[in-house]
Amino acid sequence: MVLTNVILPVFFIVFLGFLLRKYGRVDLGAFARAQLYVLSPALVFMSLAKAEAETGLILQVLLFIVILEAVLLGIALGLGFAAKRDRAERQAIAVASIFMNTGFYGIPVCMLAFGQWGLVYATIYMVASSITQSTLGIFLASAGRKSAGEAFASIFKVPLIWAIVAARLLVHFDALPSEPLMKMIDLLGEAAIPVGLLLLGMQLERIVFESAAWRATLAAGRARDFSVGEERGAAVGAGTCETSYPAELELRRDISGGLASAAIRILGGFVISYAVIQFFHFSANMNQVLVMQSAMPTAVNAIVFSTEYNCRPRLVAVGILASTLASVASIMLILRYVGF
Numbered sequence: 001m002v003l004t005n006v007i008l009p010v011f012f013i014v015f016l017g018f019l020l021r022k023y024g025r026v027d028l029g030a031f032a033r034a035q036l037y038v039l040s041p042a043l044v045f046m047s048l049a050k051a052e053a054e055t056g057l058i059l060q061v062l063l064f065i066v067i068l069e070a071v072l073l074g075i076a077l078g079l080g081f082a083a084k085r086d087r088a089e090r091q092a093i094a095v096a097s098i099f100m101n102t103g104f105y106g107i108p109v110c111m112l113a114f115g116q117w118g119l120v121y122a123t124i125y126m127v128a129s130s131i132t133q134s135t136l137g138i139f140l141a142s143a144g145r146k147s148a149g150e151a152f153a154s155i156f157k158v159p160l161i162w163a164i165v166a167a168r169l170l171v172h173f174d175a176l177p178s179e180p181l182m183k184m185i186d187l188l189g190e191a192a193i194p195v196g197l198l199l200l201g202m203q204l205e206r207i208v209f210e211s212a213a214w215r216a217t218l219a220a221g222r223a224r225d226f227s228v229g230e231e232r233g234a235a236v237g238a239g240t241c242e243t244s245y246p247a248e249l250e251l252r253r254d255i256s257g258g259l260a261s262a263a264i265r266i267l268g269g270f271v272i273s274y275a276v277i278q279f280f281h282f283s284a285n286m287n288q289v290l291v292m293q294s295a296m297p298t299a300v301n302a303i304v305f306s307t308e309y310n311c312r313p314r315l316v317a318v319g320i321l322a323s324t325l326a327s328v329a330s331i332m333l334i335l336r337y338v339g340f
Contacts, residue, residue: 002113002331002332002335002336002340003332005112005113006109006112006113006331006332006335007328007331007332009108010105010108010109010112010197011328013108013194013197013198013201014197014198014201014204015201016198016201017197017198017199017200017201017204017205018201018202018204018205019201020198020201020202021201021205021206022205022209026202028199028203028206031195031198031199031202032199034195035192035195035199036158036159036160037158037159038159038188039188039189039191039195039196040103040159040160040163040192040196041159041160041162041163042163042186042188042189042191042192043123043188043189043190043192043193044123044126044127044160044163044164044167044189045163045166045167045185045189046182046185046186046189046190047120047124047127047189048123048124048127048163048167048171049167049170049171049182050120052117052120053120053123053124053167053171055168055172057124057286058124058127058128060280060282061124061125061128061290062128062131062132064128064273064276064277064280064290065125065128065129065132068269068272068273068276068294069132071268071272071276072097072098072264072265072268072269072272073094073097073098075097075264075268076090076094076097076261076264077093077094079093079260079264080093080094085253085257088312089253089257089312089315091306091312092257092261092306092312092313092315092316093257093260093261093264093315093319094261095302095306095316096258096261096265096298096302096306096315096316096320096323097261097264097265097268097298097319098133099133099298099301099302100129100265100269100293100295100296100297100298100299101200101296101297101298101299101300101324102122102126102129102293102296102299103126103130103196103299104196104197104200104300105197105200105296105297105324105327106125106126106292106293107119107122107123107126107193107196108193108194108196108197109122109292109296109331110122110289110292110293111193113292113335113340114285114288114289114340117285118285118288118289121285121286121289121290122289122292122293125289125290125293126293127160127164129293130160133299133301200300203300204300204320204321204324207303207317207320207321208321210317251314253315254312254314254315254318255318257312257315258316258317258318258319258321258322259318259319259322261298261315261316261319261323262297262318262322262323262326265296265297265298265319265323266295266296266297266323266326266330267295267330269294269295269296270291270294270295270334272294273290273291273294273295274291277290277291287338288338288339291334291337291338292334292335292338295330295331295334296327297320297323297324297326297327298316298319298320298323298324299320300320302319302320303316303320
């Protein structure tokens with residue numbers, strides 16, 4: 001039941017995106033920009049304009065996510081120190097452990113599993129987690145090439161923030177757009193879900209392509225840096241860190257670190273979210289969505305932060321692939337646990 005009603009529809013669209021990127025040679029940037037600047041803001045506005053999306057509930061979910069990510073961060077860094085990983089590896093493990101794919105992946109899973117209220121609550125979670133991830137993104141960017149002020153200003157260039165503000169203000173003043181305009185916004189918002197899954201498949205194909213290119217150069221005896229370029233012809237050496245490890249040892253460390261981060265992301269997210277929920281008074285439906293979203297695989301956007309941080313993008317890529325594949329089983333188990 002879970003496999004046919006939830007898992008297969010999601011992964012079928014993801015697989016189509018993978019094939020579209022591999023054989024169709026489509027412009028990934030165009031899809032990403034449409035999702036970022038049009039479809040995702042419409043989805044957020046559509047969801048936050050509903051009665052269930054109260055401001056107080058959003059703030060409670062934000063507090064829940066802050067506690068969850070703080071504990072996950074402590075576990076990831078503690079594991080890195082215990083395993084005697086260097087600073088770059090600890091940072092990469094932490095990034096891959098904290099960032100969860102609550103948008104492209106989590107929203108459609110919750111919608112298919114729980115229906116319309118699952119869509120609304122999953123979007124609230126995505127909005128709250130976007131705030132925390134953007135905050136951490138500011139820290140990462142300020143530690144890299146951008147100043148803290150420039151990184152902070154870049155947040156307000158993304159329409160998602162303004163969609164949140166506009167939706168809550170219009171609801172507060174009872175000034176939502178007319179029904180025909182809301183229908184147009186709803187159509188755009190509903191399109192964000194399948195397009196987001198296609199985009200996830202394209203991004204995973206890009207990671208697989210870059211991983212294969214790195215393995216080929218290693219087999220040929222040439223150590224090549226790993227990075228996720230924008231297009232096939234992009235330089236694959238940008239955004240990596242210097243290391244004193246031999247190439248084969250570095251590869252093994254990246255694989256083991258990526259697998260560890262995937263375990264923290266899914267297993268740690270599930271266990272810790274269930275524990276943290278006990279200190280809140282959410283509804284039973286909200287609890288189900290919180291646990292489900294907290295155990296989502298690593299967000300593909302984590303590769304952006306690891307590249308910006310200038311260290312270990314391959315480790316993060318392993319975490320993304322491993323956690324996404326493992327989620328096929330974990331989602332079924334978690335849905336059965338929460339009573340689906």
